[in-house]
Amino acid sequence: MASLPPSDTSGHEGASSGERIGGQPADLDKDTLSFDTPGAPRKNRNAGAIINPRLGALGFARFVWRLLTSMRTALILLVLLAVAAIPGSLVPQRSSDPNGVVQFRTNDPELFEFYDSLSLFDTYTSPWFSAIYLLLFISLIGCILPRTSYHWKVLFEAPPAVPTSFARLEVTRTHRVEADLNAALDAAAAALRSARYRVVREGSAVRAERGYMRETGNLVFHVALVGILATLGFASGFGWSGQRVIVEGQAFTNQLSSYDSFNPGRFFDENALEPYGVRLNTFTPEYVMDESKGSWMPIDYTADVTVTEGQTSSGAALKVNEPLSVGGTSMYLLGNGFAPEITVRAPDGTVVFQQPVVFLSQDANLTSLGVVKIPDGLAEQVGMKGFFYPTATMLSSGALASSNPEPLNPTLTFNIYTGDLGLDQGVPRNVYELNTDDMTQIAGRHTDVDVELALGDSFELPGGLGTIEFSGLRRFIGVDIQHDPTQLGVGISTALAIAGLLVSFSTRRRRVWVVATAKGSATELSWGAQSRTDDPRLAASTDALIARIVPTDKVSS
Amino acid sequence: MENLVAYSLLATYSTMALYTLAFVLFTVDLALRADTEAGQKPTRWLRSAMALLILGWVLHGVATVTRGIAAARVPWANMFEFGLTATFVLVGVFLGVQFWRDLRFVGAFVSGLALLALGIVTVNFYVDVVPLPPALQSVWLVIHVCVAVLGTGFFATGAAISAAQIFQELHEEKRLSGRNWAFLRAFPEATVLETLAYRINVIGFVFWTFTLVAGAIWAERAWGRYWGWDTKEVWTFIIWILFAAYIHSRATRGWRGRSAAILSLVAFGAVIFNYTIVNLFFKGLHVYSGL
Numbered sequence: 002m003a004s005l006p007p008s009d010t011s012g013h014e015g016a017s018s019g020e021r022i023g024g025q026p027a028d029l030d031k032d033t034l035s036f037d038t039p040g041a042p043r044k045n046r047n048a049g050a051i052i053n054p055r056l057g058a059l060g061f062a063r064f065v066w067r068l069l070t071s072m073r074t075a076l077i078l079l080v081l082l083a084v085a086a087i088p089g090s091l092v093p094q095r096s097s098d099p100n101g102v103v104q105f106r107t108n109d110p111e112l113f114e115f116y117d118s119l120s121l122f123d124t125y126t127s128p129w130f131s132a133i134y135l136l137l138f139i140s141l142i143g144c145i146l147p148r149t150s151y152h153w154k155v156l157f158e159a160p161p162a163v164p165t166s167f168a169r170l171e172v173t174r175t176h177r178v179e180a181d182l183n184a185a186l187d188a189a190a191a192a193l194r195s196a197r198y199r200v201v202r203e204g205s206a207v208r209a210e211r212g213y214m215r216e217t218g219n220l221v222f223h224v225a226l227v228g229i230l231a232t233l234g235f236a237s238g239f240g241w242s243g244q245r246v247i248v249e250g251q252a253f254t255n256q257l258s259s260y261d262s263f264n265p266g267r268f269f270d271e272n273a274l275e276p277y278g279v280r281l282n283t284f285t286p287e288y289v290m291d292e293s294k295g296s297w298m299p300i301d302y303t304a305d306v307t308v309t310e311g312q313t314s315s316g317a318a319l320k321v322n323e324p325l326s327v328g329g330t331s332m333y334l335l336g337n338g339f340a341p342e343i344t345v346r347a348p349d350g351t352v353v354f355q356q357p358v359v360f361l362s363q364d365a366n367l368t369s370l371g372v373v374k375i376p377d378g379l380a381e382q383v384g385m386k387g388f389f390y391p392t393a394t395m396l397s398s399g400a401l402a403s404s405n406p407e408p409l410n411p412t413l414t415f416n417i418y419t420g421d422l423g424l425d426q427g428v429p430r431n432v433y434e435l436n437t438d439d440m441t442q443i444a445g446r447h448t449d450v451d452v453e454l455a456l457g458d459s460f461e462l463p464g465g466l467g468t469i470e471f472s473g474l475r476r477f478i479g480v481d482i483q484h485d486p487t488q489l490g491v492g493i494s495t496a497l498a499i500a501g502l503l504v505s506f507s508t509r510r511r512r513v514w515v516v517a518t519a520k521g522s523a524t525e526l527s528w529g530a531q532s533r534t535d536d537p538r539l540a541a542s543t544d545a546l547i548a549r550i551v552p553t554d555k556v557s558s
Numbered sequence: 559m560e561n562l563v564a565y566s567l568l569a570t571y572s573t574m575a576l577y578t579l580a581f582v583l584f585t586v587d588l589a590l591r592a593d594t595e596a597g598q599k600p601t602r603w604l605r606s607a608m609a610l611l612i613l614g615w616v617l618h619g620v621a622t623v624t625r626g627i628a629a630a631r632v633p634w635a636n637m638f639e640f641g642l643t644a645t646f647v648l649v650g651v652f653l654g655v656q657f658w659r660d661l662r663f664v665g666a667f668v669s670g671l672a673l674l675a676l677g678i679v680t681v682n683f684y685v686d687v688v689p690l691p692p693a694l695q696s697v698w699l700v701i702h703v704c705v706a707v708l709g710t711g712f713f714a715t716g717a718a719i720s721a722a723q724i725f726q727e728l729h730e731e732k733r734l735s736g737r738n739w740a741f742l743r744a745f746p747e748a749t750v751l752e753t754l755a756y757r758i759n760v761i762g763f764v765f766w767t768f769t770l771v772a773g774a775i776w777a778e779r780a781w782g783r784y785w786g787w788d789t790k791e792v793w794t795f796i797i798w799i800l801f802a803a804y805i806h807s808r809a810t811r812g813w814r815g816r817s818a819a820i821l822s823l824v825a826f827g828a829v830i831f832n833y834t835i836v837n838l839f840f841k842g843l844h845v846y847s848g849l
């Protein structure tokens with residue numbers, strides 16, 4: 002224990018006295034002017050520590066606690082937090098940019114390993130980032146507790162005693178009043194009261210203080226910050242989010258199996274999903290020509306949906322920036338595209354496949370890619386990689402491209418394969434990908450048979466396998482469905498934080514003392530005023546108080 | 559429509575011309591004041607500089623408003639427009655603060671900064687008026703960017719004063735002396751500058767808090783989560799934390815004075831970084847530069 006810092010107060014004075022004294026003279030700092038900075042209550046507790054000079058482990062704990070809750074530590078932790086947040090903006094994050102992370106790994110596997118060992122791809126949940134903000138919040142709590150109990154006391158106390166000398170106060174004024182001592186003090190007290198000071202008369206003096214809301218607001222602000230973190234810590238585990246693609250004419254029912262992907266919070270319970278249905282009737286995008294770039298750009302997306310909860314159904318519009326609230330969840334419109342309906346028939350005419358297939362768009366004119374897999378019903382398994390062009394146009398190179406995001410000339414082209422789709426191995430397969438390793442191409446690009454279908458066209462598969470038809474065209478939307486139980490708590494805390502901030506910043510904490518001396522039949526009043534913060538209007542406000550009693554030209558400062 | 563856009567651009571160029579003249583006159587004023595013994599007393603050049611700045615600012619307002627009318631929406635949906643509006647607010651904040659305090663001594667800094675920023679956005683970031691994509695169609699765009707612009711305006715003025723404070727402190731310690739630095743006699747004492755910078759930065763901080771919150775609400779509406787550590791969110795957060803640290807530094811013994819001023823400049827540096835480097839080179843959801 003020899004290396005421990007001395008456990009007398011002077012040892013940690015350096016740590017705990019970082020608080021503002023604000024240039025106030027030390028002798029005034031004792032009683033009268035020890036405004037309730039966080040230093041003030043601690044000074045009282047320091048007094049206790051003096052009685053127990055050798056506290057050993059407990060003393061060390063106190064030392065660490067004081068160090069942690071000092072203003073300087075808070076400041077350093079804040080700067081550290083800002084610096085620690087930077088890497089997350091330079092390196093792709095798993096949470097916000099998973100594809101970027103995959104890309105990073107492909108580009109530079111070694112650097113990836115190194116970065117990953119530092120949790121750089123999860124900056125905001127990494128041990129070092131968490132450590133900084135947890136320390137900061139411990140410091141914050143350690144700061145709030147003594148300040149609150151001290152402020153609570155001050156709130157119910159009389160304004161502090163008159164300082165022995167006014168000489169070092171920020172503002173002093175002296176003037177005569179043609180009244181006896183009592184009347185003069187009454188007038189001063191009345192002036193202070195009407196300026197919303199808390200006023201106490203004591204002998205031949207008046208002491209007054211105002212602006213308690215400054216500290217109150219400040220404390221509310223800091224407590225609300227703790228509220229935000231606490232809500233995030235406790236409530237986020239109960240949240241969840243999921244994604245789903247809905248094609249026009251199809252409905253989504255809110256149950257686990259209906260989601261394309263699902264991210265449950267730690268405490269997610271499947272029973273928390275309220276059963277409701279959302280059916281997509283139509284999806285209507287609107288485009289305009291961006292003349293400066295010569296390309297089409299979307300200006301509006303509207304999904305017309307029918308929401309069913311229990312026995313009741315109602316229509317609603319789902320738009321970007323206008324999520325749908327239903328069954329304790331919010332549904333967001335995040336993506337959209339085309340889903341050409343494809344019909345596949347066996348040679349005898351029986352339909353073996355008929356459904357809209359979601360094609361993912363690749364560019365602004367919605368050239369889209371999709372995959373069709375026909376495992377059963379034909380003589381062989383068939384897989385098709387398709388391109389969809391809403392408005393197909395032949396480029397000079399002979400290739401197709403889409404020249405408009407609206408379906409003015411909808412065209413599908415396919416590369417068709419037969420062989421093993423690889424669906425039977427029990428390995429989940431991505432519906433948007435076709436593994437052609439065990440397949441042979443029988444039609445499409447680089448073969449003799451081109452497959453290019455306009456809406457309504459059919460195509461005979463080579464070898465009499467069957468026919469495929471471009472039998473219809475629909476649109477789809479991609480939605481995000483979220484249940485976020487942190488919103489309410491974070492919202493309320495944030496509102497409180499802002500309110501506290503505004504109140505604190507707009508309140509001036511001032512103390513005023515008035516001492517009366519009888520001068521024959523008249524009275525001389527001496528005013529002293531002090532503020533805790535920079536308060537350029539202190540003198541003016543004191544003069545305004547005096548002006549309520551006497552003409553200002555009789556006042557000397 | 560076409561005409562309005564052209565008028566707006568014409569007004570922008572005229573604004574830059576006037577700001578240039580104002581900048582020159584502000585500098586002349588400082589130089590002349592350095593020569594006189596009194597030092598503190600403004601010269602007649604200062605009046606002309608202010609007049610030109612005000613005239614330029616009026617034209618700047620015309621440029622901003624016509625741009626908004628031409629686009630039939632708020633004039634801050636891409637980097638050029640944000641720059642146009644933010645510099646307008648910056649000069650507006652500077653002019654407005656004069657009613658409260660005589661801050662004309664930082665006129666050279668403010669007009670110079672406004673001129674530089676306006677020049678850069680007009681030459682490098684100019685884009686024509688185009689309609690807004692669905693994700694940007696929200697009242698939260700109006701609120702979020704509006705308060706961000708205001709916050710930026712106050713932070714810029716605060717940074718100007720903090721910079722002046724650092725020079726003045728070195729001057730007072732006689733570490734900067736000689737004719738080149740004599741213009742500092744035109745500035746108030748360092749402690750006065752510090753208090754001024756603090757009060758202006760605090761106003762900026764309140765606006766920035768609103769920026770952060772409005773951004774989160776908008777993100778919740780548009781993307782389904784109010785906070786996702788997207789690059790732009792990260793930097794908005796960093797700026798907020800840095801200014802919170804600055805506010806604390808003023809209440810921490812040993813940090814008042816120059817350290818606080820340096821923190822204020824670092825934090826403003828983050829604002830500039832966020833607007834330029836992050837917008838142009840970082841990947842994220844907030845792709846709105848329009849370039």
Ligand code: HEM
Nearest residue numbers: 070071072075140141144218219222226502505802805809
């Ligand atoms: C999460 C971290 C924190 C943030 C974001 C933060 C933010 C702020 C802000 C914005 C203010 C000015 C608001 C007002 O006056 O009402 C402030 C003031 C203050 N904070 Fe914090 N704070 C944090 C942590 C702390 C900690 C840990 C302490 C104690 C060691 C502390 C002590 C103070 C004090 C004493 C003031 C008043 C300063 C003055 O009078 O100028 N804060 N803080």
